[in-house]
Amino acid sequence: GQQLNQSPQSMFIQEGEDVSMNCTSSSIFNTWLWYKQDPGEGPVLLIALYKAGELTSNGRLTAQFGITRKDSFLNISASIPSDVGIYFCAGLNYGGSQGNLIFGKGTKLSVKP
Amino acid sequence: DSGVTQTPKHLITATGQRVTLRCSPRSGDLSVYWYQQSLDQGLQFLIQYYNGEERAKGNILERFSAQQFPDLHSELNLSSLELGDSALYFCASTPRLAGGTGELFFGEGSRLTVL
Numbered sequence: 001g002q003q004l005n006q007s008p009q010s011m012f013i014q015e016g017e018d019v020s021m022n023c024t025s026s027s028i029f030n031t032w033l034w035y036k037q038d039p040g041e042g043p044v045l046l047i048a049l050y051k052a053g054e055l056t057s058n059g060r061l062t063a064q065f066g067i068t069r070k071d072s073f074l075n076i077s078a079s080i081p082s083d084v085g086i087y088f089c090a091g092l093n094y095g096g097s098q099g100n101l102i103f104g105k106g107t108k109l110s111v112k113p
Numbered sequence: 114d115s116g117v118t119q120t121p122k123h124l125i126t127a128t129g130q131r132v133t134l135r136c137s138p139r140s141g142d143l144s145v146y147w148y149q150q151s152l153d154q155g156l157q158f159l160i161q162y163y164n165g166e167e168r169a170k171g172n173i174l175e176r177f178s179a180q181q182f183p184d185l186h187s188e189l190n191l192s193s194l195e196l197g198d199s200a201l202y203f204c205a206s207t208p209r210l211a212g213g214t215g216e217l218f219f220g221e222g223s224r225l226t227v228l
Binding site for chain 2: 031033040041042043044045048088090092100101103104105106
């Protein structure tokens, strides 16, 4: 089945640093999404990308949908302590049930004040 | 607050036992999804219901079953529990059956510990 390879698995950074994480797949997706899971909470959607090559920002977050439709990256600029959590990428194809969202295994981000 | 409510938040039980996890979706959402989150497995899709009917199945074990009731709440039943079933179980909901934005609204999860 389809799998997403998300890296890095974990990151320990200093407050103020920029962060970059990515997700790759062996197959194409029509939609790429990035979710964040705060400690003790369920995942929440951060950014959704619907077009190959699309670059979308949400505050300090920027995500891109790769041209090949097989990858996506998420950047966080000037990290702050509340950025701590697990970031998941997810891929979806049109017309499929949203239960067919394929999630990566997550990148756990720790931020030192 | 996503509007999705899950109970119980924490559950500790023994191997061989059976438990039921409950989910109330966001008001108006017809689709309910169940996910399992283990330490090293990320989010694994288990099953989806839409307006009372099963619509998609993922990696759900035969020992697990689910249903969605007429009032749209859903229950996930886990039986003959094993140590490896210890995990966070999330419910998520969306208004529609398919397509859409890919945005799932997740509850806070039910943490199951099997001893």
